[in-house]
Amino acid sequence: MEHNTQEFLLRDGFLLLGTALVFVLLFRRLGLGATLGYLLTGAVLGPYVLGLIGDPEGKIGIAELGITLLLFIVGLELAPRRLWRMRHEIFGLGLLQVVLCGLAISAVIHHFAGFSLQASLALGLPLGLSSTAQVLPMLQSAGRLHTPFGERAFAVLLFQDLSIIPLITIVAAMNRNPNLTEGPPGWQLALLTVGAIAGLIAAGRFVIRPLFGLIGNLGEREMFVFAALFTVIASAALMQSLGLSTALGAFIAGVMLADSPYRHELEADVEPFRSILLGLFFISVGMMLDLSAIAERPLFVVTMAAALIAVKSAIIFGLALAFRMHWRSALALGLLLSQGGEFGFVLFTQAQNAWLIEPRAASLFGAIVTLSMVTTPFLMMATRRIREMPASKEERESPRADGASALVVGYGRFGQTVAQMLIAADIQVTLIDNDIEMIDVAGSFGAKVYFGDGTRIDLLRQAGAGEAQMIVFCIDGNQLSESLLHAVHGAFPDADIHARVFDRRALLRLKDAPVKSMSREVIESAVALARSALEGTGLSLENIDRAESMYRSSDKERLSLQIEADDLRAARDRIITQPIRDPR
Numbered sequence: 001m002e003h004n005t006q007e008f009l010l011r012d013g014f015l016l017l018g019t020a021l022v023f024v025l026l027f028r029r030l031g032l033g034a035t036l037g038y039l040l041t042g043a044v045l046g047p048y049v050l051g052l053i054g055d056p057e058g059k060i061g062i063a064e065l066g067i068t069l070l071l072f073i074v075g076l077e078l079a080p081r082r083l084w085r086m087r088h089e090i091f092g093l094g095l096l097q098v099v100l101c102g103l104a105i106s107a108v109i110h111h112f113a114g115f116s117l118q119a120s121l122a123l124g125l126p127l128g129l130s131s132t133a134q135v136l137p138m139l140q141s142a143g144r145l146h147t148p149f150g151e152r153a154f155a156v157l158l159f160q161d162l163s164i165i166p167l168i169t170i171v172a173a174m175n176r177n178p179n180l181t182e183g184p185p186g187w188q189l190a191l192l193t194v195g196a197i198a199g200l201i202a203a204g205r206f207v208i209r210p211l212f213g214l215i216g217n218l219g220e221r222e223m224f225v226f227a228a229l230f231t232v233i234a235s236a237a238l239m240q241s242l243g244l245s246t247a248l249g250a251f252i253a254g255v256m257l258a259d260s261p262y263r264h265e266l267e268a269d270v271e272p273f274r275s276i277l278l279g280l281f282f283i284s285v286g287m288m289l290d291l292s293a294i295a296e297r298p299l300f301v302v303t304m305a306a307a308l309i310a311v312k313s314a315i316i317f318g319l320a321l322a323f324r325m326h327w328r329s330a331l332a333l334g335l336l337l338s339q340g341g342e343f344g345f346v347l348f349t350q351a352q353n354a355w356l357i358e359p360r361a362a363s364l365f366g367a368i369v370t371l372s373m374v375t376t377p378f379l380m381m382a383t384r385r386i387r388e389m390p391a392s393k394e395e396r397e398s399p400r401a402d403g404a405s406a407l408v409v410g411y412g413r414f415g416q417t418v419a420q421m422l423i424a425a426d427i428q429v430t431l432i433d434n435d436i437e438m439i440d441v442a443g444s445f446g447a448k449v450y451f452g453d454g455t456r457i458d459l460l461r462q463a464g465a466g467e468a469q470m471i472v473f474c475i476d477g478n479q480l481s482e483s484l485l486h487a488v489h490g491a492f493p494d495a496d497i498h499a500r501v502f503d504r505r506a507l508l509r510l511k512d513a514p515v516k517s518m519s520r521e522v523i524e525s526a527v528a529l530a531r532s533a534l535e536g537t538g539l540s541l542e543n544i545d546r547a548e549s550m551y552r553s554s555d556k557e558r559l560s561l562q563i564e565a566d567d568l569r570a571a572r573d574r575i576i577t578q579p580i581r582d583p584r
Helices: 004-029 032-045 056-063 065-076 080-085 086-112 117-127 131-139 147-161 166-175 186-218 221-241 246-256 263-287 291-294 296-324 329-334 343-353 359-382 414-422 434-445 456-463 483-493 504-509 523-536 543-565
Strands: 404-410 430-433 447-453 469-475 496-501 517-520
Touching: 004 032, 004 263, 004 483, 004 496, 032 166, 032 186, 032 263, 032 359, 065 221, 065 263, 080 086, 086 117, 086 147, 086 296, 117 166, 117 343, 117 359, 131 147, 131 263, 131 329, 131 359, 147 166, 147 246, 147 543, 166 246, 166 343, 186 221, 186 246, 221 246, 221 263, 291 296, 291 359, 291 496, 296 329, 329 359, 329 543, 343 359, 404 523, 414 430, 430 434, 434 447, 483 496, 504 517, 504 543, 517 523
Parallel strands: 404 430, 404 469, 430 447, 469 496, 496 517
Antiparallel strands: none
16 A cells, blocks of 8 residues: 555656646746646646546645745745835735725626625635735746835735635625534634734744754754744644634744844745745646536636636726826736636635535636636736837847946936946946936947846846946935845845935935945035035135035934934934034
8 A cells, every 4th residue: 555655656746747847848938937837737637637646635735835935935035124114005005906806806706697695705705816826936037026016016915815814704704504613703813813923923033033043053054944844834834723824824934034144044945845836736726627617618717717807907907006106017017916816716615615606616716716827927928018118119238248347227317427437447337227218328429228127136137247246226216125125135145236315215214225335316416516615605625624524424423313213303403503613
């Protein structure tokens, strides 16, 4: 018996890995991403096509650890302070997206598919959620997870994960199965969630951090892997025992370790397990795709999948515009989050057990979720030209690695001065900007400026950031975020990062960013103008130097106190508002 089990495991592993390798390489080559390759692998090998691999439900139970590990890695990138700054996107944009999309899709199902109100809600509310397991890897591979666009997408996905608890409560409240043991009421689930999160925070600070410190002092590299997996699985197991989201538990554990010195080590240790298990998850989803249900009602499945994508895209597009996103970014966000999510399978099963929907309906809507996930890479490819800023009729050259020691991102009035001084010091510079008109003007003056979004990690890597000594961001300081600068530093640790900021507000916002230096864009020109004005009065050079020194000293002290207090209104008494007599 044991020998047969081992044979089945080896055979299944051979078939799964071999087939996935072929399909993933093929779809990567076609630019469609790995997710579609994994889904097709599961569909082909699963019980509804070749029938070579069985038990998709058992495999998806293990593979869901991939989602858990993914959320842990994302949590490692989000220090609590940064998460707090995202609260408006999480509880504003995220809340509105879940409520409006869920209710709108429920209405579509109720009016056009003929389901009862309870069944429509049990099906429609879960369909309002998107696929974290699909969207986050897409953002990571495109280098956009730590951009303002990526942060908006992640904020929505995070609230969706939080919303699992109230959705489970709603399904339980509509239960029609007298044999089903009723779970705890919603208020108890909410208290359990708060208590579990507080417990994880305390464990992270008083148990996990000292544990990693001990391992670091011992120098046991392998123990980091064990400790990292223990942290993820223990936090997930705690949440599961309370009937809560395992992925949320892993995310909280990651956040608690985000500002620890072990963050990068943990991320490197967990990443291989995350990639393998996430691939297995999508293979399992493909295996669960009930092709017989689709064959019986193909028009219904395709129409409902199209309606799901259209409704979610339209609502998210409108919400993103309301949150002041550019229409191209709003469209990209709507399409990126337009699919159904993996938590739909969990909630459909609960609705089936509660006698709200029949097993056939659960299979049909599971197929709709899977079909919607398949369409996402195609939608993103098909709309690329619409979503991206137009570059003009002439083709512009993308940056390439040419051995430059410095990358200057942004070639406006600020970047031109920085670049010219670096070149004057005999430093080879690569210039990057996404303003076509400016690139053309710069070219007419003999400057070679490459076209591209210099906040994208993949583009910086393409431009040679891995070999550069410095990366200088001369773009508008409002385009920079602490998370972006952390991501750039993590990807290119050998390059010093320098950044232009608009004013002291922006400097305070980026005070914890891993930058070598930050320069407020108007301070030096204002000091120079003040010196010229003082020279015009006939004041001696000694007195002018003393005034400048006094201002710089006062401003530096005030800025230091503001950073320490994290308050722009701190040290107001350091502002020079009255003449200061020379003590001599």
